[in-house]
Every structure is written in C-alpha cells, then in structure tokens.
Ligand SMILES: [Fe+2]
C-alpha cells in the first residue's frame with residue numbers, strides 16, 4: 001500500500017522542530033507545567049510510524065510546504081494579523097473534527113447505513129487536514145505567536161445539546177431529530193458558508209504558499225456541504241411531525257448564531273449600500289489570506305439568500321419564517 005517512506009534525517013528534523021516549539025512554550029508557574037495549549041500543538045511530533053500513517057491518509061499533492069513561505073518579504077504586523085485569522089481557522093477546523101466525530105459516534109448508535117458512516121468518515125479526515133494546514137500557516141506566518149493569546153487553544157465545544165441515547169424500544173427518532181439539527185448547523189449552514197469563504201481567501205491572497213493552503217482546503221468543502229444536504233434529505237422522511245417542528249424551531253437561533261460570528265454586526269442593509277466586492281489580490285498591496293469584516297458579511301448574506309434558505313425550504317422547513325424570527329435574537 002501507499003505507505004510513505006520517511007528518511008531518518010527528515011523525521012529527525014521534523015521531531016526537533018516540534019520538540020523545540022513545545023520546549024519554547026512558556027509555563028504558568030515558570031516550571032514544567034504548561035499553560036493552556038497553543039493551537040500549534042496540533043503539529044507536535046509523535047512517532048515516525050504515526051506520522052507516516054497520518055501523512056498517507058491526510059496529505060494530498062500538492063501539499064503546501066510552510067518552509068516555502070518567505071517571512072522576510074512581509075511586515076511583521078501584516079504577518080501577525082493574518083496569523084490571527086489562520087489560528088482562528090485552525091481552531092474552527094479542529095472544532096469540526098470534534099463535532100463530526102460526535103455525529104459519527106452517535107450515528108453508530110442509531111445503526112445507520114454504511115453510506116452515511118463512510119461519507120462522514122471522509123469529512124473527519126478532511127477536517128484533520130484542514131486543521132493541520134491552518135495551524136501550519138499560522139505558525140509559518142508568525143512564529144513569534146506561540147505562547148500568546150493569538151494562538152490560544154481552548155477546549156472545543158458545540159452549540160447543541162449532548163446527543164441522546166436510542167429510545168428504550170430501540171427507536172432512533174431522538175437521535176435522528178438531534179442529528180438533523182446538527183447537520184443543518186454544521187454542514188448545511190457551516191460547510192455551505194465555508195466554500196465561498198475559502199474561494200474568497202484564495203482570491204485575495206497574493207502569496208503562493210497561502211494560495212496553496214486555501215486551494216487544498218477548498219477542494220474538500222464542496223463535498224462537505226453536499227454530505228449535509230444529502231444526509232438531511234435522507235433524515236427528513238424519517239422524522240415524525242413533532243421532530244420536524246422541533247428542528248424548525250431551532251433554525252432562528254442557528255441563523256442568529258452564524259450571523260453573530262460571521263457577519264459580526266454588519267447588517268444586510270449596510271452591504272447593499274456599500275457595494276462590497278471580493279477582488280483578486282494585488283501584490284503591490286500584499287494579502288496573506290485575510291478578509292475584512294464587510295467581506296465576511298457579504299459572503300454570509302449572499303450564501304444564505306442564494307443557497308441555504310432555498311434548500312432548507314425545498315426540504316420542507318419554513319426557512320422564510322426562521323429568517324425573520326432570527327432578528328430579535330441577534331442582539332441577545
Ligand atoms: Fe474544513
């Protein structure tokens with residue numbers, strides 16, 4: 001099989017870099033107890049064989065090589081502000097591993113068909129790849145960021161309740177209802193938004209390493225959104241009327257949650273007035289993969305209007321009602 005051979009020299013160099021970073025992290029007490037971990041701890045060395053297994057499963061050509069990034073070509077402030085966004089993306093991608101693995105674990109208890117488990121397994125390994133790419137980009141851009149707030153790495157979480165167990169009679173209704181809400185949130189909304197976000201990052205970036213990172217992530221995201229819509233289409237006919245009503249009732253706060261974190265206070269009427277666009281980056285004004293607040297907002301509103309709301313409506317959820325009902329929740 002395609003097990004990659006890693007030379008002892010290569011492996012030793014990787015291990016030294018990772019161990020060197022871990023040793024350089026400050027400790028809370030000044031002794032050997034580490035502080036809250038840095039998101040770059042995702043890149044720490046383990047063993048040569050684990051690294052080989054990971055790479056053959058997760059890396060794909062052309063893999064963007066962090067050492068190809070020339071930090072000396074950019075001002076430190078530009079590198080730092082971009083690294084903050086890449087570290088945030090690494091936390092989000094790691095959060096996707098956390099959330100999708102919870103969904104997969106729960107689906108096994110509902111004994112769903114292998115098509116669902118196999119497709120969802122692909123998403124999990126993709127998100128591991130994305131977490132690695134984003135953490136490596138943050139570190140390449142701003143190696144001074146280790147041990148600082150910019151690279152913080154809190155425990156991952158999820159905006160939904162813990163999954164239910166199967167019901168005593170063996171029915172999977174409670175799990176299906178929970179899973180429909182999770183899939184709408186993480187895939188139908190989250191992954192559908194990821195695709196145009198990454199397209200925009202690739203468009204504005206002026207550095208070939210950063211463009212390569214965005215391109216690697218982007219090649220997976222269309223599949224992730226498709227998984228969400230297909231899995232939801234499979235689930236909906238399996239939900240009873242009470243469950244459908246419960247899932248619909250969650251929509252306004254799911255919409256409001258994404259609007260708070262993505263549009264971040266920019267309202268749809270501001271976007272219409274300002275005519276915000278996303279243009280290819282100009283090397284005379286370097287961009288290391290950052291988007292402005294209005295650019296994030298324009299992607300959010302355009303994708304909801306063109307894709308998310310119509311598809312939810314097609315699947316029988318009253319998305320128009322939910323869009324209106326999100327408004328009172330935005331400031332809460
Ligand atoms: Fe991702």
Ligand SMILES: [Fe+2]
Nearest residue numbers: 191194221224
């Ligand atoms: Fe994804």
